[in-house]
Amino acid sequence: NAGVTQTPKFQVLKTGQSMTLQCAQDMNHNSMYWYRQDPGMGLRLIYYSASEGTTDKGEVPNGYNVSRLNKREFSLRLESAAPSQTSVYFCASSEGPAAYEQYFGPGTRLTVT
Amino acid sequence: AQSVSQHNHHVILSEAASLELGCNYSYGGTVNLFWYVQYPGQHLQLLLKYFSGDPLVKGIKGFEAEFIKSKFSFNLRKPSVQWSDTAEYFCAVNSGGSNYKLTFGKGTLLTVNP
Numbered sequence: 001n002a003g004v005t006q007t008p009k010f011q012v013l014k015t016g017q018s019m020t021l022q023c024a025q026d027m028n029h030n031s032m033y034w035y036r037q038d039p040g041m042g043l044r045l046i047y048y049s050a051s052e053g054t055t056d057k058g059e060v061p062n063g064y065n066v067s068r069l070n071k072r073e074f075s076l077r078l079e080s081a082a083p084s085q086t087s088v089y090f091c092a093s094s095e096g097p098a099a100y101e102q103y104f105g106p107g108t109r110l111t112v113t
Numbered sequence: 114a115q116s117v118s119q120h121n122h123h124v125i126l127s128e129a130a131s132l133e134l135g136c137n138y139s140y141g142g143t144v145n146l147f148w149y150v151q152y153p154g155q156h157l158q159l160l161l162k163y164f165s166g167d168p169l170v171k172g173i174k175g176f177e178a179e180f181i182k183s184k185f186s187f188n189l190r191k192p193s194v195q196w197s198d199t200a201e202y203f204c205a206v207n208s209g210g211s212n213y214k215l216t217f218g219k220g221t222l223l224t225v226n227p
Contacts, residue, residue, distance in 0.1 A: 003156075004156075031213060033213075033215075035217075040122070040219055040220075041219055042117075042119075042203060042217040042218050042219040042220050043157075043203065043205075043217040044217070045214055045215065045216075048213050048214070050213050056213070058214065059214075059216075090157065092157075097207075097212060097213050098145070098207040098212060098213050098214055098215040099145045099164065099207055099212075101147075101159045101162065102159075102215065104156045104157040104158070105156065106156055107156075
């Protein structure tokens with residue numbers, strides 16, 4: 001099993017450009033999450049999907065949109081990238097609510113210039 | 114809103130030294146508590162978790178943590194660290210029930226010198 005996979009691994013964008021970060025899991029998990037990790041800030045939840053067909057805002061949703069395409073895939077879109085969105089983005093999945101262990105992907109390092 | 118405090122930003126130890134990393138949270142109700150670890154170049158992975166029962170929980174690689182409800186704390190310990198324990202450690206808290214939100218602390222970077 002690959003677990004949680006993310007593409008791309010690295011990306012450089014110019015301010016105002018858009019892009020979609022892809023995430024897929026092969027563990028048949030119901031719930032999926034997007035976090036961003038900034039130096040000295042820990043991980044902050046952007047959006048989550050409790051189950052297929054549902055999405056909800058986390059702690060820092062502004063500037064992002066998500067799509068739960070099916071049970072396996074959960075994408076994160078930046079419509080108009082800003083330098084403040086320079087970060088490492090992690091996708092995670094779990095069987096259910098956050099009381100369950102979350103399994104993390106390898107991360108996407110995004111730089112917005 | 115839930116908040117999680119990790120007291121140490123960077124801890125430097127020599128091999129065989131004992132380790133204790135502090136974690137405090139703000140929510141006073143039922144909580145689920147976690148320590149995650151991120152080794153250099155690797156994914157975050159679960160080290161240990163507490164849901165209920167014995168407040169002293171044991172995790173992988175010889176780590177343990179103690180939940181002290183009266184102090185809102187969940188400190189991570191290891192009696193003798195190894196160079197391979199060099200990593201960033203994150204405490205995380207979930208407020209229980211059907212809550213999907215996991216709140217992370219800012220992390221503690223542990224450097225173990227051989």
